[in-house]
Amino acid sequence: MNLLELQDLKTYFFTDEGVVKAVDGVSLSVGEREIVGVIGESGCGKSTMAHSLLRLIVPPGEVVQGSAVLSRKDGGTTDVFSLEPDSAELRSIRGNEISMIFQEPMTSFSPVHTIGFQISEMIGLHTDLKPAEIRDRVLELLARVGISSPEQRYDEYPHQLSGGMRQRAMIAMALGCKPRIVVADEPTTALDVTIQAQILELLKDLQEQEELSAIYITHNLGVVAEYVDRVYVMYLGRVVESASTEQLFEKPLHPYTQKLLRSVPRPGKRVDRLDVIEGSVPTPIGLPPQCGFVSRCPSALEGICDGAVPALTEVEEGHFVRCFLYDEQQEPKDDWADV
Numbered sequence: 001m002n003l004l005e006l007q008d009l010k011t012y013f014f015t016d017e018g019v020v021k022a023v024d025g026v027s028l029s030v031g032e033r034e035i036v037g038v039i040g041e042s043g044c045g046k047s048t049m050a051h052s053l054l055r056l057i058v059p060p061g062e063v064v065q066g067s068a069v070l071s072r073k074d075g076g077t078t079d080v081f082s083l084e085p086d087s088a089e090l091r092s093i094r095g096n097e098i099s100m101i102f103q104e105p106m107t108s109f110s111p112v113h114t115i116g117f118q119i120s121e122m123i124g125l126h127t128d129l130k131p132a133e134i135r136d137r138v139l140e141l142l143a144r145v146g147i148s149s150p151e152q153r154y155d156e157y158p159h160q161l162s163g164g165m166r167q168r169a170m171i172a173m174a175l176g177c178k179p180r181i182v183v184a185d186e187p188t189t190a191l192d193v194t195i196q197a198q199i200l201e202l203l204k205d206l207q208e209q210e211e212l213s214a215i216y217i218t219h220n221l222g223v224v225a226e227y228v229d230r231v232y233v234m235y236l237g238r239v240v241e242s243a244s245t246e247q248l249f250e251k252p253l254h255p256y257t258q259k260l261l262r263s264v265p266r267p268g269k270r271v272d273r274l275d276v277i278e279g280s281v282p283t284p285i286g287l288p289p290q291c292g293f294v295s296r297c298p299s300a301l302e303g304i305c306d307g308a309v310p311a312l313t314e315v316e317e318g319h320f321v322r323c324f325l326y327d328e329q330q331e332p333k334d335d336w337a338d339v
């Protein structure tokens, strides 16, 4: 049984310019102790998908469809999308069972309280521990994530910590209640490479020791190659390919994935020239029913790829692709909703 089963998520933003279909039918699963990666260019809907999972979408955005069934610590299951936004149950899930590490740590800490106070408050909210026990847990966590002199850091404010330390403190906060799944949205962009590597190593250790699963949203294919078990490639609000990391690097199928892999340097691969993906991700407003990548695809088939949205098809075990090139039998369909 998977820890998390996201089915057919659609999250739209209802703007004056039109309906932005930021996530348009994404399904994704996370197994126990599995690290799942989500990749794709800026604007493909990765962050919107992650925020939807934690019910952090605010108007004009809305989750319009989908289910996210979470297997709970107590052995039960809950569809996170069926809960009221302000419900106690949702609050008990957030932070306690699924927690999120954001792009910029300053946004998840308040500047006016100390680091220790904020992590303690979060643990206090979700557990019955006594204040002294909470303090001990926070100190242990700070040490665990590699923060030196935890006693001293406990009483410091976020601005007193370096970027790397703040990131660690945020991980401590995210792990405070021993969640089963951590969603890390580009956890390392704002940091230098050495700290990036340390943080990812730390998360990997925690995954092994604390039975943690994770969803990593990243632009960095080096990170995917090294730390991720299974990958979802997103384009224009949809998953266009998903496979084990090994399968994906060995044999990328979707022309978008192939371009993406050729557009960034990868460890262990010598390339003379990196590819550039021509054009940019369109804004997902009023898009015609066709493959989202058709306007940028070097292999597009006229009359096929521009006539319908391809379905996600399993090409070999565990390797799925949404592309007519691999599904020639498929008749163009006029309605995406039927696919």
Ligand SMILES: Nc1ncnc2c1ncn2[C@@H]1O[C@H](COP(=O)(O)OP(=O)(O)OP(=O)(O)O)[C@@H](O)[C@H]1O
Pocket (backbone or CB within 6 Å): 013, 015, 020, 021, 022, 040, 041, 042, 043, 044, 045, 046, 047, 048, 049, 060, 061, 282, 283, 284
């Ligand atoms: N609050 C909002 N209002 C309107 N449109 C939005 C809003 N937030 C995101 N979008 C749009 O939704 C689409 C998906 O954006 P999202 O930030 O989820 O992509 P992303 O893949 O996470 O990008 P990045 O890697 O830059 O974070 C984009 O077209 C974006 O402009």
